[in-house]
Amino acid sequence: MGLEFLARVRRTALWVGLVAALVTATYAAPLLALGVALGAAWSLANLALLERLIVAITGAERSSLPSVRRAVQAVAGMLALFAAGGLLLRLLSPAALMAGFFIPYAVLVLKAAALLLLPSALWKRLTQDARLASLVVALLFGAAWFAVAPLRNASIAAPGHAAAAESAQATAGPAAPGAPAGEAHEAGHEKSEGPQKFPNLITVLHRAFPNAGWSRFLEHYEVILFALLVAFLIGLVARLATRNPQLVPSGLQNAVETLVEQLNDFITGILGERHAPRFVPFLGTLFLYIWAMNLFGLIPFMDSPTSNLNVTVALALTVFVYAQYVGLRGLGLVGYLDHLMGSPRNLTGWLLVPLMLPIHVLGELAKPISLSCRLFGNIFGEDMLLVAFVSLGITTLSFAHLPFGLPLQVPFLVLALLTSTLQALVFTVLSTIYILLMLPHHDHEPGHEAEEELLEHSPI
């Protein structure tokens, strides 16, 4: 409690302010985001100065000289802060500044409420039973969902209209196939671009109920829902396999244990015994998640979330940020910059820095792009290949007016199984290597330098 609590509040408020500023910059104007960030920073500085003043006045050695000096400094700082605040209010939007200003206070109030709530009997009763707890969480989610309903409707309205216009065009059908009906064509442009994929559960439902609010919602968040479903299924399998652990495993537990062991051995083989335990959970999860998402598209009426660029970019950015974090933590800021400059040790090295630094920075930035494009292109291409061969099979039998086609896609289903696994593996291996390159260099076991050399100088 006490000062330590305030420090925690400051840290949390810093993060919340950062996230709020990023969200504002994404969904509103960047200037507003600057306002939110500066408001939060102002408020945090204000709180810090207040804390300093109070500690100096009421602390143990309040009458000593340093403490008086600190108090005077704090008062001067606050005066400067108020002047800066007046200037900010003139320059930026007052609403955004106020929103940022209240972030630390909101964090303070919520943290205090949590401190009161956590030891209470009610909380204990709630958290004892997993079912009751999940019910409460689901209820809270539902309440939040309905609370932001007006906001959501405003944001979905535009795509909703587009979908309605598109379906109207579809029902108009072959009567006017090529007619670019102005607005409708413009609205349905995003959909008509590129070839069609297999219909999945959500597109079928959306086709059946083009105007219902829930089907529009499903269509809007299609990819996210499938990704969540995959994550849920993985969680379910993990839970089922570990529910009743046996010393001598059998059945599902056996299969899952084999998989985990293989993954562990594989990643340990690349990273080495010393570093592997830190990274195996992340990288193993990455493999399982991507693998399951890739294979999910092969189930009828389901879709691979990884055949959407947004999902793969999100995954690749996660790896990118994590690798940079590992590098910064492991090497320190100086070591990290040294790494980016190509570790200059002699005069030639230092002379080459202006050349090496941009190359290394660009190389770092190219990694997430190549990771995401590779996964997306493979899975999307595999889908397109299947679509092409299914339609070929249908057209070959179209003279007979049969309700089915030749199953020409079957060999490519086997190929799809292979590429799905291989691409998940490649994504994981490359992520592992990117992390390995960021680890401190000196204590590598022999035998890994070759791969590292290879990747250090490869452009992709």
Place this chain on the structure above:
Amino acid sequence: MNFQAALALGLPLGIGIAAIGSGIGLGLIGQGAMQAIGRQPEATAKIQLAMIIVAALAEALTIYAFVTMFLLSGKIGG
């Protein structure tokens, strides 16, 4: 020739050229890996790992051409 025709001719050609390049690359990678495994069968796991990584790098180039094709193929119909 308008630009749609140029795109319709160029995109499949581009994919094909990219595929030739990475086909040659993949062939060389496979050849090297197979020879290495034949020479030193006990190092199979390590060689396979390196082979898969390099194969992914080589194959990515075709995938880039493929993604570019899909990005641009929407403009043909316009």
